Amino acid sequence: MKWEGHRRSDNVEDRRAGGGGGMRLGGGRGIGLGTIVIALLAGWLFGINPLTLLGILGGGDVAVPGAQAPATAPPADDGQAAFVATVLADTEDVWNAQLRANGAAYREPTLVLFRGATRSACGVGQAAMGPFYCPADEKVYIDLGFFDTLHQRLGAPGDFAQAYVIAHEVGHHVQNLIGITDRVDAMRGRVGEAQMNALSVRVELQADCLAGVWAHHSQRGKRWLEQGDLEEAMNAAARIGDDALQHRSQGYVVPESFTHGTSAQRQRWFRRGFDGGSMAQCNTFEAQAL
Numbered sequence: 001m002k003w004e005g006h007r008r009s010d011n012v013e014d015r016r017a018g019g020g021g022g023m024r025l026g027g028g029r030g031i032g033l034g035t036i037v038i039a040l041l042a043g044w045l046f047g048i049n050p051l052t053l054l055g056i057l058g059g060g061d062v063a064v065p066g067a068q069a070p071a072t073a074p075p076a077d078d079g080q081a082a083f084v085a086t087v088l089a090d091t092e093d094v095w096n097a098q099l100r101a102n103g104a105a106y107r108e109p110t111l112v113l114f115r116g117a118t119r120s121a122c123g124v125g126q127a128a129m130g131p132f133y134c135p136a137d138e139k140v141y142i143d144l145g146f147f148d149t150l151h152q153r154l155g156a157p158g159d160f161a162q163a164y165v166i167a168h169e170v171g172h173h174v175q176n177l178i179g180i181t182d183r184v185d186a187m188r189g190r191v192g193e194a195q196m197n198a199l200s201v202r203v204e205l206q207a208d209c210l211a212g213v214w215a216h217h218s219q220r221g222k223r224w225l226e227q228g229d230l231e232e233a234m235n236a237a238a239r240i241g242d243d244a245l246q247h248r249s250q251g252y253v254v255p256e257s258f259t260h261g262t263s264a265q266r267q268r269w270f271r272r273g274f275d276g277g278s279m280a281q282c283n284t285f286e287a288q289a290l
Contacts, residue, residue, distance in 0.1 A: 001159045002224040008085035009092055011108050013139075014074045016115045074113060080144050081113060087163045091170045094217045098279060099177070109173040110139045111166075131165055133172035135181050140169040156239040158232030160225065164211055164270070165236065171210030175203065197259050201242075202284040204260040205269040208237060209282035212273020220277075230274070237270050238263040265290050 074081030092108050099106040112118065118125050121136035127143035134141065142165075150165065151157040175181050184199055191199070215233065219225050238244060241263030246253045260266070269290075272281055284290065 001163065001226060001229050003083060003086045003159065003163075006086050006222065006224070007089045007093075008082060009089035009108075009111070010073070011088065011092070011110045012074055012081065012085045013110050013112045014072050014081065015118055016113055017072070080147070083159065083162070084111060084113070084142070084144070084166060087166045088170070090218050090222070091167060091214055093221070094214050095170070095174060098213070098217065099174075102279065104178065106174075107138065107177060109133075109170065110137075112139050112141045114141060114143055115145070116143065131169050133169045133176075135172070135176040138173060138176065140166070140173065142166070142169070150236065150239075154236075154239045156232070156236035158229070158236075160229035161232040161236035164215070164233035167211035167214045168207050170214070171207035172203075174210050175207060180206070194256050197257060200259040201261045201265075201290065202287075205265055205290060206282050206284040208261075208266050209269040209273035209284065210279065212270040212275075213277055213279055213282065214273075215270075216274050216277035233270060234267050237266040241266050261290065 074085065076082075088111050092106075096106045096108075112120075114125065114127075116127055118141065120132075120134040120139065120141055122132075122134035125132060125134075125141045127145055130146050130149075131140065131142040133139070146165075147162050150161060172181070180203065184203055187199060188196065211233075215225075215230075240260070242258040242260050243253045243255075243262045246257075261269075269282070269284065
């Protein structure tokens with residue numbers, strides 16, 4: 001991916017100074033690794049947001065010493081941060097144009113770089129959760145160490161695999177702007193757990209498709225993809241499918257607990273967006289088959 005030399009976004013907030021530090025809850029109770037693992041496993045198996053679970057398990061306000069370093073712009077010589085800012089800038093260009101063409105305005109999200117843990121308007125974010133989008137503050141959060149995990153532990157190397165991850169989270173921001181997020185959240189408590197998980201799968205697959213739409217228009221505008229780049233994104237989509245992750249962690253899969261979609265589904269919807277380049281083709285909620 002020939003990304004060097006392109007515009008970098010100014011909407012990057014660097015909170016990495018000082019590191020993530022430990023975590024402590026109100027009342028003096030600490031969140032240890034065991035609590036985080038419980039939250040992550042429960043979120044994975046039951047479709048519950050780990051950010052919410054951490055608050056519930058901790059019993060109140062969460063303090064994150066060292067995680068609230070003053071936000072600054074990333075250092076100019078930080079290669080990883082420069083890459084992220086370049087990809088984010090291109091998502092801004094693409095989505096400003098796409099939403100304008102559909103009669104809507106695009107509010108550019110902020111991308112927060114953190115290390116270990118950080119606060120968000122959705123609760124405390126942990127590096128172990130992977131990148132996430134918080135609709136309450138319209139920010140994408142990422143610990144850049146996740147890219148090492150993606151490569152070394154999940155077997156998904158490559159810069160375009162990383163770009164796909166960023167574009168997927170920005171896809172959630174697009175969903176928020178066009179009202180999808182609110183409509184799905186309004187169903188919580190009105191449908192059962194299995195139905196909510198099924199809705200979550202459609203949300204995530206739509207974000208994959210929107211990432212593909214971005215990649216389509218990004219390539220048309222910049223011609224910056226190289227041989228093998230598309231395959232990197234498709235491989236990443238496969239490696240983070242619910243079936244692949246569950247089989248890797250526990251040796252078997254529980255389809256009714258899926259919240260993001262299978263590897264094949266994630267690949268199919270990303271490719272659908274990439275090939276067609278149209279938001280209209282990303283309506284997972286009316287699709288008969290995913």
